[in-house]
Amino acid sequence: ALTAGIVGLPNVGKSTLFNAITQAGVEAANYPFATIDPNVGVVEVPDERLDKLTELVKPKKTIPTTFEFTDIAGLVRGASKGEGLGNQFLSHIRQVDAICQVVRCFVDDNITHVDGEVEPIRDIETINFELILADMDQIDKRLKRIEKQVKMKDKQYIAEFEVLAKIKVGFENEVPARSQELSKDELEIVKHMQLLTLKPMLYVANVSEDEVATPDENPNVIRVKEFASQEGAEVITVCAKIESEIVELDEESKEMFLEDLGITESGLDKLIRAAYDLLGLETYFTAGEKEVRAWTFIKGMTAPQCAGIIHTDFQKGFIRAETVAYKDLVQYGSEQAAKEAGKVRLEGKDYIVKDGDVMHFRFNV
Numbered sequence: 001a002l003t004a005g006i007v008g009l010p011n012v013g014k015s016t017l018f019n020a021i022t023q024a025g026v027e028a029a030n031y032p033f034a035t036i037d038p039n040v041g042v043v044e045v046p047d048e049r050l051d052k053l054t055e056l057v058k059p060k061k062t063i064p065t066t067f068e069f070t071d072i073a074g075l076v077r078g079a080s081k082g083e084g085l086g087n088q089f090l091s092h093i094r095q096v097d098a099i100c101q102v103v104r105c106f107v108d109d110n111i112t113h114v115d116g117e118v119e120p121i122r123d124i125e126t127i128n129f130e131l132i133l134a135d136m137d138q139i140d141k142r143l144k145r146i147e148k149q150v151k152m153k154d155k156q157y158i159a160e161f162e163v164l165a166k167i168k169v170g171f172e173n174e175v176p177a178r179s180q181e182l183s184k185d186e187l188e189i190v191k192h193m194q195l196l197t198l199k200p201m202l203y204v205a206n207v208s209e210d211e212v213a214t215p216d217e218n219p220n221v222i223r224v225k226e227f228a229s230q231e232g233a234e235v236i237t238v239c240a241k242i243e244s245e246i247v248e249l250d251e252e253s254k255e256m257f258l259e260d261l262g263i264t265e266s267g268l269d270k271l272i273r274a275a276y277d278l279l280g281l282e283t284y285f286t287a288g289e290k291e292v293r294a295w296t297f298i299k300g301m302t303a304p305q306c307a308g309i310i311h312t313d314f315q316k317g318f319i320r321a322e323t324v325a326y327k328d329l330v331q332y333g334s335e336q337a338a339k340e341a342g343k344v345r346l347e348g349k350d351y352i353v354k355d356g357d358v359m360h361f362r363f364n365v
């Protein structure tokens with residue numbers, strides 16, 4: 001499964017947020033396949049469509065799809081040079097698929113900031129710079145390793161050399177690889193490097209308790225948004241402290257609490273959805289009397305690939321997929337009615353599954 005790593009300087013609210021994630025997390029018993037790694041928090045992906053399908057189909061049980069966050073502690077200024085947890089931190093970050101960077105926007109004189117004043121842009125630049133330095137280091141090592149082949153005019157290595165040299169120039173101007181103009185071919189050539197600055201980045205602005213309903217009035221948030229828009233990145237706002245209180249509540253109290261705060265969605269739910277989008281993830285459903293279930297797939301996957309998420313046999317023996325769009329199923333009220341209206345399609349092996357498709361796979365065993 002794809003996972004998003006949570007990073008940030010010390011005292012910005014990472015642990016508070018991650019604790020909320022693990023507390024909201026799914027029961028390990030229901031998800032025996034889930035990792036027991038204490039640094040991983042598995043959460044259910046909130047999806048109103050699943051509730052609606054449950055109402056329609058009235059199954060014995062309903063199973064949401066899940067998403068994993070990884071807590072990556074230990075990033076400090078100088079990490080790429082081995083400060084703090086240094087290299088250990090960097091190897092953990094290499095294993096995640098996207099990065100959620102928690103940025104402190106709340107001012108609280110009782111909580112010291114590692115660099116004095118609360119200054120979110122300086123913090124972001126500190127972290128982004130460490131990631132660039134780590135990538136730079138890796139590129140230099142690689143360049144040294146392929147030096148000989150390049151000298152021997154080996155075409156494949158010359159191509160790699162050129163892309164790496166280009167990325168290095170960007171780094172010298174402090175531009176992360178994800179913001180550099182790299183073609184599909186160029187990206188393919190450097191894929192094996194797992195560069196940290198190629199991973200998609202989401203900024204998580206942590207605001208104070210009295211700002212959750214009006215985060216855009218916080219000048220720090222405004223600056224983070226300006227910064228992020230320059231690199232085409234998303235920003236979500238949360239109050240980590242409030243999130244740690246929300247997870248203690250049951251569903252009903254949670255709604256009342258959110259209403260009192262003047263918001264419609266918890267920060268954690270926003271974070272889950274934003275991370276899901278950032279990774280290009282979508283959801284399809286299976287809906288039967290026994291269970292209604294949401295399944296995560298990567299945008300662009302074909303019907304057999306999606307069937308393979310349930311079971312490899314479904315993919316191997318795939319014949320076709322009976323498919324109805326969520327919207328049509330809800331509009332007609334039942335699969336039978338949707339079928340009569342001609343809304344249930346038989347899709348073959350080249351069909352690209354769409355977000356919200358309700359699928360029934362036919363396969364040979």
Ligand code: GDP
Nearest residue numbers: 010011012013014015016108207208239240241
């Ligand atoms: P980390 O070092 O980034 O993991 O930060 P922590 O989660 O340990 O938070 C550092 C301190 O900031 C703790 O005392 C938290 O209670 C406090 N803190 C975290 N989030 C908030 C917040 O949203 N508002 C306020 N006022 N304090 C917070």
